[in-house]
Amino acid sequence: MAAKYVILPCNGLDKEAGCLARELALKMAAAMDGEIICPVLYQTAPSRYASLLQEGNLIVIDGCATRCASRIAANNNLKISRKITMAEEAKKRDYNPGPDWRLGAGAAAFVEDVWRSWQPVFMEQGAGRASEENTGLFAGPVEYAIHRHDKFIFRVPLEGFYFNENDCWVQVEGNRGRVGISDYLQQNLSDITFVTPPDPGTEVEQFGEMGTIESAKAVYELVSPVTGRVVAINEAVLEAPELINENPYEKGWIAELELTNFEADREFLLDGRRYLEVLKEKVADFNAGK
Amino acid sequence: MAETTFMGVPRDKITWAPVIDYTRCNYCLECAKFCPHQVYEIREEEPRLIVANPNNCVVFCRACAKTCGPDAISFPEKSRVLETIKALRQQEGGK
Numbered sequence: 001m002a003a004k005y006v007i008l009p010c011n012g013l014d015k016e017a018g019c020l021a022r023e024l025a026l027k028m029a030a031a032m033d034g035e036i037i038c039p040v041l042y043q044t045a046p047s048r049y050a051s052l053l054q055e056g057n058l059i060v061i062d063g064c065a066t067r068c069a070s071r072i073a074a075n076n077n078l079k080i081s082r083k084i085t086m087a088e089e090a091k092k093r094d095y096n097p098g099p100d101w102r103l104g105a106g107a108a109a110f111v112e113d114v115w116r117s118w119q120p121v122f123m124e125q126g127a128g129r130a131s132e133e134n135t136g137l138f139a140g141p142v143e144y145a146i147h148r149h150d151k152f153i154f155r156v157p158l159e160g161f162y163f164n165e166n167d168c169w170v171q172v173e174g175n176r177g178r179v180g181i182s183d184y185l186q187q188n189l190s191d192i193t194f195v196t197p198p199d200p201g202t203e204v205e206q207f208g209e210m211g212t213i214e215s216a217k218a219v220y221e222l223v224s225p226v227t228g229r230v231v232a233i234n235e236a237v238l239e240a241p242e243l244i245n246e247n248p249y250e251k252g253w254i255a256e257l258e259l260t261n262f263e264a265d266r267e268f269l270l271d272g273r274r275y276l277e278v279l280k281e282k283v284a285d286f287n288a289g290k
Numbered sequence: 291m292a293e294t295t296f297m298g299v300p301r302d303k304i305t306w307a308p309v310i311d312y313t314r315c316n317y318c319l320e321c322a323k324f325c326p327h328q329v330y331e332i333r334e335e336e337p338r339l340i341v342a343n344p345n346n347c348v349v350f351c352r353a354c355a356k357t358c359g360p361d362a363i364s365f366p367e368k369s370r371v372l373e374t375i376k377a378l379r380q381q382e383g384g385k
Contacts, residue, residue: 065356065361066357166351207350219353223351
């Protein structure tokens with residue numbers, strides 16, 4: 001059964017990416033019997049849309065990396081169900097949006113193609129995501145090291161976890177690895193509002209991009225600590241990204257990979273104790289730079 | 291402020307830093323406001339924004355580019371930088 005959708009598009013009419021967001025919103029609303037939220041009116045009179053937002057799943061369509069629509073949602077504590085960024089969709093398709101509001105010649109075909117690729121996601125519940133159950137293979141950390149700085153407490157698991165210097169971790173069991181972000185990074189990002197994991201089946205290289213996480217402050221690219229093939233996604237963090245803030249090492253894991261080159265990857269990773277030292281330096285540097 | 295090494299390699303030997311396309315940049319300065327590492331410097335004269343401290347840039351971090359509406363920030367290819375780092379580490383190990 002199709003869910004009812006409420007669509008909050010970008011309102012950036014000074015760029016083609018914004019206009020493309022509007023075009024996609026119109027197409028989606030017509031196809032799914034959805035409702036469109038006007039971002040300007042929403043900011044002026046939010047009560048106008050209160051009941052709609054209570055009833056429906058919110059789809060946010062950003063135009064460019066400014067992410068105005070996402071920011072409106074975050075600033076108003078709206079729970080985002082799905083998110084599409086037209087600039088990223090354009091990159092995937094080698095479509096080059098122009099700098100102004102005029103839609104280029106291929107705009108209609110581009111929007112149609114974007115809609116065609118997303119339609120199954122909205123029409124079929126859970127389509128496009130692996131729904132592998134947690135098999136219990138990955139036990140939570142046995143022991144955490146603690147680093148305190150002012151009112152902040154940073155935790156680092158001491159056993160079974162490996163980190164890169166980009167504050168991402170992998171927990172390894174056999175040929176499987178779970179990845180996520182460190183306590184230091186989640187505290188830096190503050191409240192995480194949205195997670196875009198890699199698609200199952202994606203081949204990822206060590207230090208390659210493995211999805212993004214987004215907070216009210218910024219979008220952060222997850223830098224993979226390992227090489228492998230994505231075999232599962234943590235569905236729970238899609239529904240509740242705040243799990244990463246609550247505990248980034250257990251419920252807040254992001255993806256699971258079949259590792260293909262761990263012995264070589266390990267050479268470039270830090271164990272918990274060494275990462276703790278790096279973390280201490282980062283905290284000291286961060287505060288020195290304030 | 292800047293980390294002096296990354297993965298055991300001196301930071302100044304790693305060419306990872308943002309490049310600003312001034313034909314696209316609209317000087318909204320979102321990147322400079324976002325970056326906590328003072329990579330960017332805002333100036334009074336043109337260009338109003340420069341990459342003043344490239345070695346402060348966290349290797350493989352591209353977060354500032356994701357704040358850039360006009361898509362004016364680019365970075366070197368990750369795989370090539372990683373190859374360089376691996377080669378430098380081998381050299382260090384081989385000494």
